[in-house]
Amino acid sequence: MPALTVSDPSYCSTKITAYWSTFKSSPTLSLCSVSLSTNPSPFPHIRAFSLHTQLPSCVLRALLPKSRSRTKVSASSMATGVQEVRPPSLDSTSDPPAIFDGTTxxxxxxxxxxxxxxxxxxxxxxxxxxxxxxxxxxxxxxxxxxxxxxxxxxxxxxxxxxxxxxxxxxxxxxxxxxFEGPSLFPSDPDKRQFAEELLAYTDSFNKGVITSFKADGMNDADAAFDYIETALSKFEDGPFFLGQFSLVDIAYAPFIERFQPFLLDVKKYDITAGRPKLATWIEEMNKNEAYKQTSLEPEEYVATYKKRFL
The missing domain is CATH 3.40.30.10 (Glutaredoxin)
Structure with missing residues (x-):
């Protein structure tokens, strides 16, 4: 299992025990194990604990209790450990599922x-x-x-x-x-307001980039990606739009992962050139296995967009 390690001297053994009891009581979190390492000195101080989990990091970030020490989440903890087999697509010859049978x-x-x-x-x-x-x-x-x-x-x-x-x-x-699970929308009023602004901008962003596909210049794409770069610079508590991973990142990721290879192939246009925040955002998103499991190969996106737009 991938591991998430938290270092914090403020956790005493009783806190860890209570926290882990709560953690294990949830069926959703039963795919986890924990190991503790202590000081050379006796309890009560816990120096570190490692959480080995099959859950995505976006779940883990919300579940870990807040502390005065900074929680470090390694790239390996982004993996869900759940490798879902994609079911075949249903077509005109397929029978319908048992609709409204209680299954979501x-x-x-x-x-x-x-x-x-x-x-x-x-x-x-x-x-x-x-x-x-x-x-x-x-x-x-x-x-x-x-x-x-x-x-x-x-x-x-x-x-x-x-x-x-x-x-x-x-x-x-x-x-x-x-549904159960951590909130993917911020509670902070400023972040919530900015989140709504960014979600409202998604259609304008997509239209601006798509307009550039057949245009002589890249002015519309430049403006759209510059907006993204500026948005990613607003909060300093993480590499994502709202600092921490949220629904805003989810809203933009499917489109950016298509635009990037297509524009590079067709227009020789690198969307990350001169945009370090966007480059870092893409890098961090690609560490999230829960997201990556939904993606296709870049070549497939390029072929699809060429057929559709050119």
Whole structure:
């Protein structure tokens, strides 16, 4: 298992024992073990403990108690340890699932960035066993999907409590608010306000970059990525948009991971050139296995975008 090590002399043995008892009592957190190392001197002081886990780091960050010492999360702790086998996409020849049987289902397309947002959210909250993934072949979609599941006939959609909801940004917030796991939305008022501004900008960002695909110059793309660079500079408590990982990172990641290889291939345009914050953000995102498990190979994105936009 990947390990997360916390060094903090302020934790005494009783605190660790109480914390670990609470930790183990949750079924979601049962995929963990802990090891303690102490001073040469006797208890009560605990110098460090290592948490070996199959949970994503976005879960771990929220679960670890706050302390005066800085919590260090290594790149290895980003791995979920849960290697989900992707089910085959359902097409026009496929039978429908047992709709409204009490199972929560997330309908996606593996190639759709909007659906990927919700898929990432599900994974980062550790809900692989709670929300069943149902991929749809959008090029040969089954008629029952529109007739019985989601009349708008697009993805993503979420079947939950005998209802089906859609729209990716609404769904990431819905899953974050209505399912177990750590919050992926900040409680700090300033961060919440900035989060809403960034979420509202996502469509403008995408349009600005896509406009540059066939344009002679890169002015629109420059403006869009410069906005991102500035946004990533606002908070100093981490490399993500709000400092710590959040739904905002989830909202942008599927698009940036497509734009980066496509623009480099077609326009010879490096989106990270002169943008160190963006470069660091991409590097940190790529350490998050819960996110990486939703991605395709860059070559697939390039081929898809060439076919679609050129």
């Amino acid at each position: 289902r997330l309908y996606i397309s593996y190639a759709c960035p909007y659906a990927q947002r919700v898929w990432i959210t599900r994974n980062c909250k550790g809900l692989q066993d709670k929300i069943k993934l149902v991929p749809i072949d959008l090029q040969n979609r089954p008629t029952w999907y529109k007739e019985k599941v989601y009349p708008p006939n697009k993805v993503p959609s979420l079947e939950h409590n005998n209802e089906v909801k859609g729209e990716s940004l609404d769904l990431v917030k819905y899953i974050d608010s209505n």
